[in-house]
Amino acid sequence: xxxxxxxxxxxxxxxxxxxxxxxxxxxxxxxxxxxxxxxxxxxxxxxxxxxxxxxxxxxxxxxxxxxxxxxxxxxxxxxxxxxxxxxxxxxxxxxxxxxxxxxxxxxxxxxxxxxxxxxxxxxxxxxxxxxxxxxxxxxxxxxxxxxxxxxxxxxxxxxxxxxxxxxxxxxxxxxxxxxxxxxxxxxxxxxxxxxxxxxxxxxxxxxxxxxxxxxxxxxxxxxxxxxxxxxxxxxxxxxxxxxxxxxxxxxxxxxxxxxxxxxxxxxxxxxxxxxxxxxxxxxxxxxxxxxxxxxxxxxxxxxxxxxxxxxxxxxxxxxxxxxxxxxxxxxxxxxxxxxxxxxxxxxxxxxxxxxxxxxxxxxxxxxxxxxxxxxxxxxxxxxxxxxxxxxxxxxxxxxxxxxxxxxxxxxxxxxxxxxxxxxxxxxxxxxxxxxxxxxxxxxxxxxxxxxxxxxxxxxxxxxxxxxxxxxxxxxxxxxxxxxxxxxxxxxxxxxxxxxxxxxxxxxxxxxxxxxxxxxxxxxxxxxxxxxxxxxxxxxxxxxxxxxxxxx
Amino acid sequence: xxxxxxxxxxxxxxxxxxxxxxxxxxxxxxxxxxxxxxxxxxxxxxxxxxxxxxxxxxxxxxxxxxxxxxxxxxxxxxxxxxxxxxxxxxxxxxxxxxxxxxxxxxxxxxxxxxxxxxxxxxxxxxxxxxxxxxxxxxxxxxxxxxxxxxxxxxxxxxxxxxxxxxxxxxxxxxxx
Numbered sequence: 001x002x003x004x005x006x007x008x009x010x011x012x013x014x015x016x017x018x019x020x021x022x023x024x025x026x027x028x029x030x031x032x033x034x035x036x037x038x039x040x041x042x043x044x045x046x047x048x049x050x051x052x053x054x055x056x057x058x059x060x061x062x063x064x065x066x067x068x069x070x071x072x073x074x075x076x077x078x079x080x081x082x083x084x085x086x087x088x089x090x091x092x093x094x095x096x097x098x099x100x101x102x103x104x105x106x107x108x109x110x111x112x113x114x115x116x117x118x119x120x121x122x123x124x125x126x127x128x129x130x131x132x133x134x135x136x137x138x139x140x141x142x143x144x145x146x147x148x149x150x151x152x153x154x155x156x157x158x159x160x161x162x163x164x165x166x167x168x169x170x171x172x173x174x175x176x177x178x179x180x181x182x183x184x185x186x187x188x189x190x191x192x193x194x195x196x197x198x199x200x201x202x203x204x205x206x207x208x209x210x211x212x213x214x215x216x217x218x219x220x221x222x223x224x225x226x227x228x229x230x231x232x233x234x235x236x237x238x239x240x241x242x243x244x245x246x247x248x249x250x251x252x253x254x255x256x257x258x259x260x261x262x263x264x265x266x267x268x269x270x271x272x273x274x275x276x277x278x279x280x281x282x283x284x285x286x287x288x289x290x291x292x293x294x295x296x297x298x299x300x301x302x303x304x305x306x307x308x309x310x311x312x313x314x315x316x317x318x319x320x321x322x323x324x325x326x327x328x329x330x331x332x333x334x335x336x337x338x339x340x341x342x343x344x345x346x347x348x349x350x351x352x353x354x355x356x357x358x359x360x361x362x363x364x365x366x367x368x369x370x371x372x373x374x375x376x377x378x379x380x381x382x383x384x385x386x387x388x389x390x391x392x393x394x395x396x397x398x399x400x401x402x403x404x405x406x407x408x409x410x411x412x413x414x415x416x417x418x419x420x421x422x423x424x425x426x427x428x429x430x431x432x433x434x435x436x437x438x439x440x441x442x443x444x445x446x447x448x449x450x451x452x453x454x455x456x457x458x459x460x461x462x463x464x465x466x467x468x469x470x471x472x473x474x475x476x477x478x479x480x481x482x483x484x485x486x487x488x489x490x491x492x493x494x495x496x497x498x499x500x501x502x503x504x505x506x507x508x509x510x511x512x513x514x515x516x517x518x519x520x521x522x523x524x525x526x527x528x529x530x531x532x533x534x535x536x537x538x539x540x541x542x543x544x545x546x547x548x549x550x551x
Numbered sequence: 552x553x554x555x556x557x558x559x560x561x562x563x564x565x566x567x568x569x570x571x572x573x574x575x576x577x578x579x580x581x582x583x584x585x586x587x588x589x590x591x592x593x594x595x596x597x598x599x600x601x602x603x604x605x606x607x608x609x610x611x612x613x614x615x616x617x618x619x620x621x622x623x624x625x626x627x628x629x630x631x632x633x634x635x636x637x638x639x640x641x642x643x644x645x646x647x648x649x650x651x652x653x654x655x656x657x658x659x660x661x662x663x664x665x666x667x668x669x670x671x672x673x674x675x676x677x678x679x680x681x682x683x684x685x686x687x688x689x690x691x692x693x694x695x696x697x698x699x700x701x702x703x704x705x706x707x708x709x710x711x712x713x714x715x716x717x718x719x720x721x722x723x724x725x726x727x
Binding site: 005007008010011014015018021022030035038039121151152154155156157158159160161162163235238239243273274275277278279282284285288 | 631632633634635637638639641642645659661662664665666667668669680684687691692693694695696697698699700709710712713714
């Protein structure tokens with residue numbers, strides 16, 4: 001994984017000093033809260049309902065054990081002993097004091113981490129496939145480009161006061177696990193006939209109040225032009241994106257209002273007008289970065305692991321875990337082990353300091369010291385020997401980390417909702433917990449098969465409900481929380497936005513409603529047909545009937 | 552209003568005139584962009600230097616014709632969170648303008664270093680913050696990841712530091 005050189009280190013250290021100074025000016029009253037807000041946000045510090053929240057960047061979701069151990073340390077020393085992994089592969093701490101923040105940032109800088117641009121109207125932490133560098137279907141590891149974008153976008157002087165936040169996602173695999181079609185900019189790697197790399201550039205996707213699938217503005221952008229082209233897009237957005245209404249300020253609205261063709265023409269004109277010498281992706285810099293992402297020293301192993309197969313045959317629980325939580329690795333004898341942070345009735349994405357240490361320790365012992373955070377709010381050990389899977393599972397199981405539900409009904413994405421967030425209109429966590437309990441029977445979850453349930457506590461859609469196979473949106477009607485249900489969303493390469501089924505439900509009725517939807521699917525599905533495919537074939541009608549006909 | 556320029560605080564000697572204000576016979580004057588368009592022919596003959604207050608919504612290409620005569624371009628920050636002028640500043644430098652480029656309006660110390668990098672070289676600073684705070688804030692970061700931007704006050708580019716052994720990087724024609 002990427003390691004800071006002396007310049008990265010100096011940069012982050014100076015940034016901490018800068019923030020320390022800004023915070024002390026705020027505490028002394030020299031800066032007003034209005035003036036301080038964008039400064040603290042650009043360092044990841046939010047003011048929530050009960051306390052400050054600090055969101056720490058996990059660039060492209062990659063962590064070392066040392067870094068994860070430091071997050072555990074922060075959770076215990078400055079928070080309440082746990083942290084919350086987010087849908088943008090970051091981690092946030094919900095009970096932070098302003099006075100402690102600079103010290104926390106210093107501690108992070110020691111392990112080459114920061115909170116730069118995890119918030120605010122700037123280019124946010126770049127996200128990618130949580131299986132990058134490991135997945136069997138991958139063309140190439142997208143993280144070197146992710147790192148390139150991270151560095152280019154860090155404290156970019158032209159693009160730090162954008163109309164609104166800006167999110168970039170990168171994928172190097174045909175099966176899109178990075179949701180690139182619902183990002184402000186999505187980048188997809190392709191190879192041409194000559195084997196050269198080029199990037200498909202999608203713009204204007206997004207969720208929030210106005211969910212949109214991004215449009216492709218370039219099919220195959222040569223890699224060395226990537227940063228220059230991103231600058232052209234950013235400039236068009238910075239100049240012409242709406243600033244009169246924050247709900248219409250994302251780039252998707254600009255693309256929509258101009259129309260995709262006119263928007264593309266503006267970007268191309270800006271691109272053609274500008275000198276590119278300074279923004280060319282230099283081969284030697286890309287190579288320097290790529291060297292850090294060189295594959296670990298894999299052993300030559302047989303594809304078949306006797307240890308693994310025996311354990312699987314002997315232990316049913318382990319076999320169930322393997323079925324959902326273990327994915328194919330591109331190297332024989334290795335596997336990707338997904339660690340679910342969705343125990344029955346738990347808070348999606350939460351991990352205690354002890355759990356973080358357990359995963360860090362496993363990574364050190366078994367996974368070349370690498371951990372990933374997924375945008376589904378889970379953790380991943382990306383490179384483990386199949387021979388070691390049983391030993392890993394035993395440790396996870398002893399620490400409440402072996403929920404066998406990756407991609408199933410229990411693997412719910414949820415935003416913090418009204419329990420923490422000042423924007424929320426309803427609670428998300430208790431809804432996630434009640435659905436998780438309702439579907440606690442693992443055999444049933446496996447019987448239902450792949451199912452994404454996403455929950456947001458307000459229309460800003462941090463829980464990505466629009467792209468859940470089943471989406472749940474918490475709203476407020478005259479002081480009462482109620483929940484709207486959408487069906488048919490997906491953030492994959494065949495992305496789609498879910499359709500609202502009908503009137504909403506009270507919180508306590510949501511598990512019943514979800515159960516009716518699932519039962520309708522089970523009654524109608526063809527052999528081997530997954531939920532999303534069945535919905536796409538059947539349409540909303542049978543689900544509507546099941547939900548509303550009786551009433 | 553005092554100005555921050557070249558690392559020191561100086562007074563503003565330009566005379567700002569509005570759309571309808573009478574024009575002085577001589578002296579360095581700054582006019583709104585609309586007036587520049589309307590009175591361009593007579594303004595070219597003005598006895599003194601000429602500056603313009605540009606807008607946030609007009610296109611920079613429209614300034615090309617006037618550039619040789621302009622000695623000051625003022626870009627507005629109606630609020631410090633409105634970042635359009637950062638892009639306008641870079642565009643104005645990219646089309647070859649080399650004289651004074653001023654940030655006006657809601658300019659705060661913690662933004663000045665970004666502004667310097669995109670090509671601003673003077674700042675309306677008001678009297679809320681001491682000179683010390685302004686000067687300190689304009690040197691907060693000694694390194695930047697981006698290439699080819701303006702590097703006043705000793706700021707270095709990570710790129711050139713990192714690749715020192717590589718061939719020397721060509722300066723942008725407008726840099727400086």
